Amino acid sequence: MKELKIFGIVVVFTLALYWGVEPFAHGQMHKHVEGHGLVYDGSADIEEASKEKKEAKKAFWADVKKIAALKGDATAGEASYMMCAGCHMDGAANMGGVTPPSLDHAGAIYDKNFLIALIKDPAMATNVDHKYPNGTMAHPMGSVSAMVSAPQDIANVVAYLQAKKAGEVTPKEAFTEACGRCHANRYGKLTQLGEVPKTKSNIKTGQDIDALKYAQKVATEQAALADYLGTLPPDLSIIIRARSEHFLHTFIENPQSQLAGTAMPRTGLNHEGMEKVFAYLEETGDPSKPLREETGPKVLLFFFIFTALAFLWKKAMWKGHH
Amino acid sequence: MAHFEKANSIGEWLDQRLAVNTLKRVMQTEYWIPKDINFLWAMGMVLAATFGILLVSGIFLLMYYQPNIDTAFDSVNYTIMSEVGYGWLWRHIHGVGASIVFLIIYIHMFTGIYYGSYKKGRELIWLSGMGLFVAFSAEAFSGYMLPWGQMSYWAGMVITNLFSGGSLHADGLVEWIRGDYVPGQAFLSRFFMLHVLLIPLAIIGLIVLHFGTLRIPHVNNQEGEEFDYKEAAELYKAGKVKESKVIPFSPVFLSKDIFVMGVYFILFFYLVFYHFGFAMDPVNFDPADGLKTPAHIYPEWYFLWSYEILRPFPTDPGLIAFAFAQVIFFMLPFLDRSPNVAPASRRGAFKFWFWAMLIDMIVLTFMGKLPPEGIWSTIGLVAALAFFVLWIALPIITKTEKKL
Structure with a gap:
């Protein structure tokens, strides 16, 4: 079968071409970063740290480990949590560049070790301590050390979060709480201030004053964020198509691993949190996926039948020609 | 005016006025194709079909696309992808089609080179085909500008920069092409016009020319054999199909084309539904930003x-x-x-x-x-x-x- 041989050659060259410009080229272009399975024990931080910082980081994460071993008392933690709730509340105002996020599902979507580390030292925990050369007190959450600092106290607050702030969480809530204070998602109609409110324009003037007021508020919030972080964090509407899943996963786990020096803090998502955030990113960034998966097999089936019939027709037409 | 008899059927009525029977004979049933061919000879029709798919999907996309630097990105990525029913399907078909059409063009070209189908008498087939290659390249490039993502912007920047001619510093020419110092609204509008009007018109014209150039020298065959088409055609018409070296374009050649197309469509739609990433670069899902050069262009x-x-x-x-x-x-x-x-x-x-x-x-x-x-x-x-x-x-x- 000469024709099959020719077909084989075409296929081999086509596959070689594909391999070269896709998997091979992309493998060479992007450095490979291993994930750590969403275990937040500081091992990556210590490894990356400069010589001067290595010891401090080792000590910090060793302390975190010790606190994690303590048994937290959720009831006692509730009292201390009241201090957290002073800032982490609905309608909170921007504090030092960023609005404190809601902690309604903190126990469900964030890792326990990460929460302990965060209360102990927010800059170290989120691996952005390089942005605070004068110490964590300059961090918007730096004052936490003045409120909750005793190891048992930290363990209690985390126990409280895990017991009482851990209800069922939707993908949208997970995104809003973990990412939404810095990143908008315009396809999901989310700004840094939360959901875009429904407003009505004045029928006589055609102007929507409430929408304009809201836009001004968003612009103000974004300006504060950009001043604090150095740049306005990107809108995440279709980030799921702009970056590979592996990149996003390792980046969220430890932003410094993919983009050294970035102002993005680690968010400390656990498996459930990560899954929910990805579900939301997929919802806004790749909404056609369910319909695509449903339609694909039908279209392919059609063309298989089409091809089979075409083959029979060809056979009939060429009968007696050879 | 010519004298017209009463027609007894629609076919006859059309034949009186348009000579459809002659057309059918000349362009199909007695348009002779050599018999000694393989599936690579179907690539021309596969290309025509792919162009048809690009044209139809493009028309659907055109109904919602907005050639404005502020709204282009979201009109593609939001309006078409999530608000328009099956908009995502048309977009993926268009994107995959634009990429895969080049694979077929290259196969078609290298088939021509391998079998010497550009030789004496067939030069115009080759030249018009190369004209199509250039037109398709321009069409692909102008289309790539339209989603106004990072790759659109920076590819537009880099490619238009080539026209400065290095040391010639023809910056005026670059500005003239862009309509601005950097790619902006004027740039997007004109590439939109090129993509949806001027270049498609050129492509259609060139396709007609390309088919026309085939007519007199005839399609090449696997051995490059030169033979008497008239004689072979007479043999075929006399019923000696086995001995004849030719087959009619329709239905014999076409039946094989359609089968090859079927195989091709299976691959094509597999890519559309399950493997479209290669045709839609991730970088282009970041909106155009003149202040942020992507790491790799x-x-x-x-x-x-x-x-x-x-x-x-x-x-x-x-x-x-x-x-x-x-x-x-x-x-x-x-x-x-x-x-x-x-x-x-x-x-x-x-x-x-x-x-x-x-x-x-x-x-x-x-x-x-x-x-x-x-x-x-x-x-x-x-x-x-x-x-x-x-x-x-x-x-x-x-x-x-x-x-x-």
Whole structure:
């Protein structure tokens, strides 16, 4: 079968071409970063740290480990949590560049070790301590050390979060709480201030004053964020198509691993949190996926039948020609 | 006016006025195609079908696309992808089609080179085909600007910059092409016009010309055999289909085309539904930002080989090399000095030339996407030089080729 041989050659060259410009080229272009399975024990931080910082980081994460071993008392933690709730509340105002996020599902979507580390030292925990050369007190959450600092106290607050702030969480809530204070998602109609409110324009003037007021508020919030972080964090509407899943996963786990020096803090998502955030990113960034998966097999089936019939027709037409 | 009898059927009525029966005979049932062909001869119709798919999907997309730098990105990524029913399907068909059409074009081109289908008498088939290649390239590039993502913007920047001509510093020309100092609204509007009107018109015209050029020299066959078409056609019409060297375009040739198309469509729609990422670069899902250059800027895969001919050299020689690469394929019928019309396998040194050229272009394609560092730059430079050596060698090795 000469024709099959020719077909084989075409296929081999086509596959070689594909391999070269896709998997091979992309493998060479992007450095490979291993994930750590969403275990937040500081091992990556210590490894990356400069010589001067290595010891401090080792000590910090060793302390975190010790606190994690303590048994937290959720009831006692509730009292201390009241201090957290002073800032982490609905309608909170921007504090030092960023609005404190809601902690309604903190126990469900964030890792326990990460929460302990965060209360102990927010800059170290989120691996952005390089942005605070004068110490964590300059961090918007730096004052936490003045409120909750005793190891048992930290363990209690985390126990409280895990017991009482851990209800069922939707993908949208997970995104809003973990990412939404810095990143908008315009396809999901989310700004840094939360959901875009429904407003009505004045029928006589055609102007929507409430929408304009809201836009001004968003612009103000974004300006504060950009001043604090150095740049306005990107809108995440279709980030799921702009970056590979592996990149996003390792980046969220430890932003410094993919983009050294970035102002993005680690968010400390656990498996459930990560899954929910990805579900939301997929919802806004790749909404056609369910319909695509449903339609694909039908279209392919059609063309298989089409091809089979075409083959029979060809056979009939060429009968007696050879 | 001509005298018209009463027609007894719609067919007859049309025949009286349009000569549809003659048309059908001339263009289908008595348009003779050689019998000694393989599935590669179906690529022309596969290309025509793909162009049809691109045209139809493009028309659907055109209903929602907004050529405005503030709304273009979201009109594609939000409106079409999530608000328009099956908008995502049309977009993926259009995107995959635009990429895969080049794969078929290259297969079609290399088939022509392998079997010597550009030789004496068939030069215009080759030239009009190359015209189509250039028009499709322009169509692909202008279309790539439209989603106004990071790759649109920066590819637009880099490619239009080429027109400054290196040391010539023809910055005025670049501004004239862009309509601005940097790609902006004027740039997007004009590339939109080119993509949806001017270039498609040129393509349609060139397709008609390309088909026209086939008519007199006839389609080549697997052995490059020259035979009397009239005689072969008479034989066929006399019912001696086995002995005849020809088949009618319709239905015999077409039946095979349709089967090949079926196989092709299975691949095509597999890609559309399950593997479209290769045709839609992730970088282009970041909105255009003139202040943020992407870490890697590279063209789509089908331009990589010529990009790699530009890249390894200093600016001026690079541009000359690039210009050379763009036009040299047009010269093929005149640089090949051998009178033999035969598959490359029977043509001595040309056989090696063919495979060397094919492999060299694939190597250039690989290197064109990789960052120009270390060993990759060296391989790229060698492959680019090899490209020139091969073209310089072509007239020499074909001149000395033994006549078959």
